[in-house]
Amino acid sequence: MITAFWGQVARVPFAEVTAFSIIWEVGCNRATFYYYFDSVDNHALRAVAASVPVEIIDLMERLLGGAVAGVHLDAHTRSAVERLCLLVGDGGSPLLISHLKELLQQVWVRRFDLDTTREDVQAVTAFMASGIVGILGQFAGRPCDALFDAHLATIGRVFTGPALEFAKGIPPQA
Known part of the structure; x- marks a missing residue:
């Protein structure tokens, strides 16, 4: 999901990245996304931390x-x-x-x-x-x-x- 997030941010502004767009790209369901992340912002914060x-x-x-x-x-x-x-x-x-x-x-x-x-x-x-x-x-x-x-x-x-x-x-x- 982190890789999908970065791929999307490379194509569209962060404001256009949604849980649904990440779920769609990865091929998982909403429950899986929300098991790991509270929100797109939470997901993004973790992606940034992993990339420093x-x-x-x-x-x-x-x-x-x-x-x-x-x-x-x-x-x-x-x-x-x-x-x-x-x-x-x-x-x-x-x-x-x-x-x-x-x-x-x-x-x-x-x-x-x-x-x-x-x-x-x-x-x-x-x-x-x-x-x-x-x-x-x-x-x-x-x-x-x-x-x-x-x-x-x-x-x-x-x-x-x-x-x-x-x-x-x-x-x-x-």
Whole structure:
């Protein structure tokens, strides 16, 4: 059902995806859909959560640490990113965009053990999540190719590295 959801979002705006359209495409009945999901929104939220490419964090760490010269997403990660681009473009949903931002913040907080009781850390992670969503929106409906990789590398070097250093309490380097 998740695959059917992404296929539909690639063809029509999220607002046009219904439980019936998913059921029809998958070939199951309403009871099966509602056994697993409370609603289309619930289904979509779970699909987004399953598509957040946490592998990008490892790649960014290697980039910022100098272990790699650039960003090159593997096919699985690229596919996940392209799915997320669909949700932040014109056919997306404020609910799903907000959820994606929250998920990105949660991933960074867990991965880097950030202190979310600090208002400034909350502001930095919110800024970073909004920036990533903005980049995803630029690629909505377009392939996330080498140009996307270049944008991601630039964002990593210019914003992500310094923002994480600040959030972790490390003084920025001059």
